[in-house]
Amino acid sequence: MLTFDHVHFYYKKGQPVVDDVSFTIQAGEFVSIVGANGSGKSTVAKLIDGLLLPKKGTVKFHQLDTANPNDLMKIHQQIGFVFQNPEDQFITTTVMDEVLFGLQNIRVPREEMQGRMEASLRAVHMEDYLDAMPHQLSGGQKQRVAIAAILAMRPQMIIFDEATSMLDPEGRKQVLAIMQDLHHQGMTIVHITHHMEEALRAERILLIHEGRLQFDGDPLRFFETVAVTIYQLQLPFEVRLHQTLQLEGPIAVNWKEGIRSQWSIN
Numbered sequence: 559m560l561t562f563d564h565v566h567f568y569y570k571k572g573q574p575v576v577d578d579v580s581f582t583i584q585a586g587e588f589v590s591i592v593g594a595n596g597s598g599k600s601t602v603a604k605l606i607d608g609l610l611l612p613k614k615g616t617v618k619f620h621q622l623d624t625a626n627p628n629d630l631m632k633i634h635q636q637i638g639f640v641f642q643n644p645e646d647q648f649i650t651t652t653v654m655d656e657v658l659f660g661l662q663n664i665r666v667p668r669e670e671m672q673g674r675m676e677a678s679l680r681a682v683h684m685e686d687y688l689d690a691m692p693h694q695l696s697g698g699q700k701q702r703v704a705i706a707a708i709l710a711m712r713p714q715m716i717i718f719d720e721a722t723s724m725l726d727p728e729g730r731k732q733v734l735a736i737m738q739d740l741h742h743q744g745m746t747i748v749h750i751t752h753h754m755e756e757a758l759r760a761e762r763i764l765l766i767h768e769g770r771l772q773f774d775g776d777p778l779r780f781f782e783t784v785a786v787t788i789y790q791l792q793l794p795f796e797v798r799l800h801q802t803l804q805l806e807g808p809i810a811v812n813w814k815e816g817i818r819s820q821w822s823i824n
């Protein structure tokens with residue numbers, strides 16, 4: 559379980575970027591954090607992982623406190639981070655080494671490494687690319703390798719920070735399907751995005767605006783009650799269509815189910 563308790567953060571004193579934010583994310587949840595450019599989403603993500611520390615308040619992952627230097631290494635191991643640009647994450651020259659590198663870093667026994675590497679590449683359907691050079695892969699494949707490198711470390715939670723925004727439609731679809739698949743296997747997913755079609759797929763949406771938490775709840779309620787354009791966000795096509803047709807009741811649920819099945823990996 560992740561807990562933000564009255565968290566405050568600023569880069570420059572007097573200019574709050576995260577302003578008294580509190581929320582809890584339970585194990586196994588799929589949460590989207592949405593908000594306009596510059597609203598503070600990435601800062602929240604970095605606070606979750608302990609890459610940034612609160613100026614006031616606490617961020618805890620289970621009993622581990624990001625402000626405690628003794629806890630930080632454990633937090634980094636238990637929370638994986640997928641960044642916007644997969645290129646930034648590659649250090650080695652083959653897909654296989656890319657996954658093994660992280661395992662060496664956390665001193666996984668040598669006899670365990672091969673199995674973990676192969677299993678995590680299988681989980682993202684990249685098992686046929688062991689010797690490929692990461693830089694020669696498509697955008698979606700690169701992100702899948704980055705995800706495999708994280709999975710091999712066996713995290714409990716993965717944060718995707720705008721991880722689809724540099725990808726073409728096919729790459730986006732691949733990465734979103736992997737997210738959904740991991741969620742179904744019990745992984746806690748935090749997906750930071752300003753694509754509302756993607757946010758629709760989460761179980762819960764947190765809206766950040768000017769560093770404050772403005773909404774925390776179900777996507778259905780979010781799109782029905784929040785005037786998203788005020789926050790420089792756009793309604794997903796399916797929701798706009800639904801509102802235009804002014805459908806109600808079971809059909810309102812159906813558009814959501816339709817989206818879920820559309821993105822499903824099966």
Ligand SMILES: Nc1ncnc2c1ncn2[C@@H]1O[C@H](COP(=O)(O)OP(=O)(O)OP(=O)(O)O)[C@@H](O)[C@H]1O
Nearest residue numbers: 569570575593594595596597598599600601602752
């Ligand atoms: N390293 C930094 N130093 C100073 N200010 C920063 C730094 N990183 C972010 N900011 C500022 O903090 C505010 C929030 O930025 P943040 O990146 O968290 O927002 P965001 O919602 O993720 O935006 P985007 O969608 O554009 O990535 C912005 O005003 C940004 O300019």
